[in-house]
Amino acid sequence: MLIEKQLTAPPEQFKKAIPVASPVSGQCVLLQHVNDDLINVGAWGPGLALVTASSKVVSPFNATVIKIDPLDYSIEIKSSFGLKCRIKYGLHTQMLCGAQFLTPLKQGQQIKAGAMLFSVNSAWLKQQGVENICIMTLLNAKALLGVLPTHQKFVDAGSDTLLTLYI
Secondary structure (H helix, E strand, O other), rough: OOOEEEOOOOOOOOOEEEEOOOOOOOEEEEEOOOHHHHHOOOOOOEEEEEEEEEEEEEEEOOOOEEEEEEHHHHEEEOOOOOOOOEEEOOOOHHHHHHOEEEEEOHHHHHHHOEEEEEOHHHHHHHOOOOEEEEEEEOHHHHHOOEEEEEEOOOOOOOEEEEEEEEE
């Protein structure tokens, strides 16, 4: 598990700090406080969750779409510098069969930071008992010194830094 890559303060020595923008606006929640055992232990890597009312999820950086999974309400993207990121909306969404998950993207497509990755009907999901939470995790954080989640309580999509990566 890569949960040990999650930092509480910047490392004393590092070559570069890379800010990664938030994919949605919302209230920041540490992964260990998310109601999912696999996310709690870092099975998808380090990251941060956001409680949100937003229905639009945007790309935190210029990227290539590597996987779209409507059943899981998630998308995986890869940056030009090799970072792989998984962005998921809601928990335990498989029983919804991808309903109300919309994306204009195709696998392999190049996208710019701030471009819409997907949208969901957040009100409908809430009616189905799905918590309006967006989880962003880093799938290949092994090469990093660490990942520092923002200390802000609330962030705005595309403009506020959600995670800082240290190499």
